Amino acid sequence: MTGAEPHVARNYAPLPVTIASADGAWVTDADGRRYLDMLAGYSALNFGHRNPTLVGAAKDQLDRATLTSRAFRSDQLEPFAAALAELCKKDLVLPMNTGAEAVETGIKVARAWGYRVKRIPENRAKIIVAAGNFHGRTTTIVSFSDDADARDDFGPFMPGFVTVPFGDADALAEAIDDETAAVMIEPIQGEAGVVIPPEGYLKRVREITRERGVLFIADEIQSGLGRTGETFACAREGVVPDMYLLGKALGGGIVPVSAVVANDDVLGVIHPGEHGSTFGGNPLAAAVGHAVVDMLATGHWQERARALGEHLGEKLDALVGEGVTAVRIAGLWAGIDIDPSVGTGREISEKLMARGVLVKDTHGQTIRLAPPLTIRATELDWAVEQLEIVLKS
CATH class of the missing domain: 3.90.1150.10 (Aspartate Aminotransferase, domain 1)
Known part of the structure; x- marks a missing residue:
């Protein structure tokens, strides 16, 4: 039973298979046919469908509390944040839900840091991005996309972004000026077709950003959390960025969980009331995310x-x-x-x-x-x- 979806908006063109159940690396369609899943939810299912450890963490939390909003504290959020901060070797975690929200949050944090720490003139902060990027499809993010399907007919676009070729460290260095707050790149471009930059590129990005006093933001939403054989793809070159953007696998394929992770001198620029999310860091998400981090901590x-x-x-x-x-x-x-x-x-x-x-x-x-x-x-x-x-x- 492949079946169309007449009441679902046509923002996707899925393959004609209707999945009814899943386990490990296999899924079963509504007619009982099994398929080997070689996509894993674009890396959201790094640990397989219905991973027993992660399902167990979710079930335990479902019996306790699922949502408090950030108006109150929960007993799950700080343990999760502490474990994730330790995994990233950073100080602070700002929890959100989806990967696109993590990117939007990272952009806001970078701009605030540019104005409040670097003292960039008001409304002049710029972020350098790479051609061929995919960071999401919100109106801000498509403003610096070169994918016509994501961009056409969705303007007017947000200013403040400068695009340079992916893998070209010299072009990146040339684009930085006194109004540059950050460089935001995917260490490996997933949506572009698993495009791997030249060896040494990430090291040069780290050196350039440090020398020029701008933030290095690594979008590890697809590449992070074990996918590339390292906890983070940046680690393939021994590089630690100023800010990690995480998502997908952080929710174990069970609930949407994303996060911005950085040190206090970066994330500390955000104050109460300036950014938030009703569901971000909810107890269920934190419990599952904590279990994911514990699994990764073993190596x-x-x-x-x-x-x-x-x-x-x-x-x-x-x-x-x-x-x-x-x-x-x-x-x-x-x-x-x-x-x-x-x-x-x-x-x-x-x-x-x-x-x-x-x-x-x-x-x-x-x-x-x-x-x-x-x-x-x-x-x-x-x-x-x-x-x-x-x-x-």
Whole structure:
């Protein structure tokens, strides 16, 4: 039963599969057919569908309290914030719900820091971003997007953003001036097709921002929390930004949880009444988020992503020249460029779905793989075998 959704607004074009249940790396549709989930909710399900530890944390909290609003304290928020701050090696956590909210919050904090600490003249603060970025689809965020689908017909746009090429540290340095408050980048661009910058780029960004007195904001909403084989993708180059933007996997695929994490000299610029969220940091979200942080603190999931990613990379590299033009992989996260003579990314995704593998296309010719970190090597092998069959067909 694939079924259309006549009463759902058409802001997505999903693959024609209707999922009714899920467990681990597998989902089952309404007709009982099973599929291997190689997308994992764009990394929101890093720990698999219905992870027992995370479901247990949610069930325990559901029996106690789910929402207090931030008008009152809850017994879950401070323990969660303390654990997340420790994971990030930072002082403070500002909890929100969605990734886009974390980005919006990061922008507000950076501007406040620019005015209150750096003393940028009023309404002149600028934030440097990278071409090809994807930070969300709010009206502020699409103001600095170069994706026509996200941007066209949604103006007028918010000023205060400067775009430079992704991976070009010299262009970034050239764009910084006395009115620059921050540089905000994805360490790896996920929506763009798992685009990995040149080696040394993140280190140069860190050096440049420190030398020039601007904040380095890392959007780790997709790349963070174990996906790339490190807790954060920035750690692949030993880099610690001034501010982390987190989301997706932080909620364990159960509830939306996001956060801005930074030291007190940055996040401390926000005062009561200047920013908030009724649901941000609610007890249920905090309980689940705390369980996620505890899982990551062991290092097990990061190591698993590294090992499985190496295994997957070897399998995918063998397909280059066999219907695949390029493979980019970081941990258990891959972008695969499909030869146009074979088909579009959407066509390959649909053919894989027919063979029991769920992936998603992006930018026409690319498919992305971001399976749960719970997946087995044999399951990865089977998925690549299905891709090879589809490419040859």
